[in-house]
Amino acid sequence: MIVFNSKPNNYTIPLKKLGDLIYHEGPILSLFIDDHSNMFLNKWVDCDDNTNHWMLSSISSFELSQFYHKTISLRQYYKACNQWAIIEIDNYLKIRKLYPLEHIPNAYLPKEDSFYSDILYTEFSNSLRAIYINNLAVISKHKSNVYDILELKIASITNSILDYANKSSKDIPLKETTLQEAAKNLSGPKTKNNSKDILPKSSDVLEIVQLFRALNHNIRKRILEFIGSNPGVNLTDIYTSLKIDKSVTAQHVAILRRSNLLTSHRKGNIVLYATNQKKLEEVQAAIDTLIEERKIIYQ
């Protein structure tokens, strides 16, 4: 493993994990987001007997879109990237060491033909890609400075103050938003020149990603359609009518419930399901809004 002069730290990265893009017996490439909706890739790059090295890099929605459209490879993204750091983290995103380097080591760069591949990337990634391919995401070139994230946190620890917290407090307070409102946020201003788009809050993105993930599955679509046509059915009705294994049905129903796409109520020992019409209407409205806003932006 490459040995660097390390800069020891001990703090948790202030990022929220959106999901793994590549997973094999553990995360390999993951997507994170900060409180300001800046996105970051965290790629496993190396290990020895005691530690793992990861490369944390900032990625704009424009770059992610290019990658999902296969316009650039992952190597091209990293070669052009000037916002990255090599870090050692533990299992809970606590940074043990930070390596300030001028160039990404060659051994950590993906190969030339590292273009997007449906069969290598996860279901989460394929769902996210569908959002970008269908022009449902805001495209902006804005991205955050990785070292701002890392250094600000150091400052806040050593001084017990709160540069970072002060910045966060300027955010719009979190509140319940409808999906349609979230979609409006996602679409950004209705101008052609929207390079300084304000990105949506991470909670909006998370909710929309979660909803699209829930909807983007053939079995779940069938279950939703069936319950929509037969409100008040129970689990047995669903799996016998659709001829799906009981446990598989239960898992998919649980995902739909967690996404608030289904409502349920108990009658004795039996749980009865119906579709959440309000949420489905919100989803429909959100999609309509996104499509409409895109039309305006590209006109």
Place this chain on the structure above:
Amino acid sequence: MTYKYQDEYDKLSEMCPPKHFTKQDISPVYRWLFDEDDSRNFLPQYHRNPRRFNNVDDQLKCTSMGLSFFKDLKGAEERHNELSKVIPNIAKAIGTHTSKGFILESDGVSGDFGHHSHFTHHACETDVFKERFKIVK
């Protein structure tokens, strides 16, 4: 059926192994290994040192306590190649050689075959695999 890591499975909020995993005889199967007799060969990622994790949820923890296998050699090789394109060092984490062996119904439960014929297996005992799997490439 009691699994090798049953105590840890019991602590997870998600059912582990997942309900749809089934007992199956599968032969041949392929798995990436390090050198013969390497202690990491049949150790799930979750139990290796260092663990390769970043804030996993219980569902992913469960997956990471399973072992990865492939139903066919071509799939195993293709996935290794695809992963190497993104992470040139990937062999250090997942293995340097391809081995061939078999899984019996009594060994544990296996999930569905996915892309590249990959599947996850939750074993009752992993020592049996050491004798059964021989490096072929």
